Amino acid sequence: xxxxxxxxxxxxxxxxxSVKIECRSLDFQATTMFWYRQFPKQSLMLMATSxxxxxxxxxxxxxxxxxxxxxxxxxxxxxxxxxxxxxxxxFYICSAKGSxxxxxxxxxxxxxGSRLTxx
Amino acid sequence: AQSVTQPDIHITVSEGASxxxxxxxxxGATPYLFWYVQSPGQGLQLLLKxxxxxxLVQGIKGFEAEFKRSQSSFNLRKPSVHWSDAAExxxxxxxxxxxxxxxxxxxxxxxx
Numbered sequence: 001x002x003x004x005x006x007x008x009x010x011x012x013x014x015x016x017x018s019v020k021i022e023c024r025s026l027d028f029q030a031t032t033m034f035w036y037r038q039f040p041k042q043s044l045m046l047m048a049t050s051x052x053x054x055x056x057x058x059x060x061x062x063x064x065x066x067x068x069x070x071x072x073x074x075x076x077x078x079x080x081x082x083x084x085x086x087x088x089x090x091f092y093i094c095s096a097k098g099s100x101x102x103x104x105x106x107x108x109x110x111x112x113g114s115r116l117t118x119x
Numbered sequence: 120a121q122s123v124t125q126p127d128i129h130i131t132v133s134e135g136a137s138x139x140x141x142x143x144x145x146x147g148a149t150p151y152l153f154w155y156v157q158s159p160g161q162g163l164q165l166l167l168k169x170x171x172x173x174x175l176v177q178g179i180k181g182f183e184a185e186f187k188r189s190q191s192s193f194n195l196r197k198p199s200v201h202w203s204d205a206a207e208x209x210x211x212x213x214x215x216x217x218x219x220x221x222x223x224x225x226x227x228x229x230x231x
Contacts, residue, residue, distance in 0.1 A: 032217065041226075043209065043221045043222060043223045044219075049216070049218065093162055093163065095163075097217060107165070107168070108153075108219060109165075110162040110163040110164070110165075111162050112161060113160070113161065115160065
């Protein structure tokens, strides 16, 4: 099946610094990528939808200036957590989608996740 | 609004026993339904999906799920659970914007 890779898988940073997480589709072109956040023992909450070449669409309550998303190519989307604080510590997961809802090419493929710890 | 409910937070079964994880959805149109599994500290792996056609769908690792429109359910089943099946299971429905709406998850514990 299709592969989506996230990097880094673990990151620890100091409060006030910025952290960038990459999400790459390795063997298909991802027209749309989604970024999720997952707190311990909770479900995934969609943060934003990233379409290649256009601005990301953020879900209600997600600060767009805090979580910068860039989808510069059909195989790469990045999430930058700016001025990170301990409450931003979480598990961030991306998923990528080809084209065509409900078809095999439209299936969502998930990255392995990136665990952010802000000290 | 679309939603997914997984009423069981935890389920414990003995190895070799059968398993059923419940999922109910709320969606106005024909739902596209998914079951994902997540091992600790890992991303999500797709077990199976329902788009249309046969309401009983087969997935990987011996899992199956049955779509019942009358009950708005998409329960996941496995006839014989293995210790390696211990994980968190998420049911999800895709909305009209291609976004996945996840249930709260069910944690499966397997007794030796």
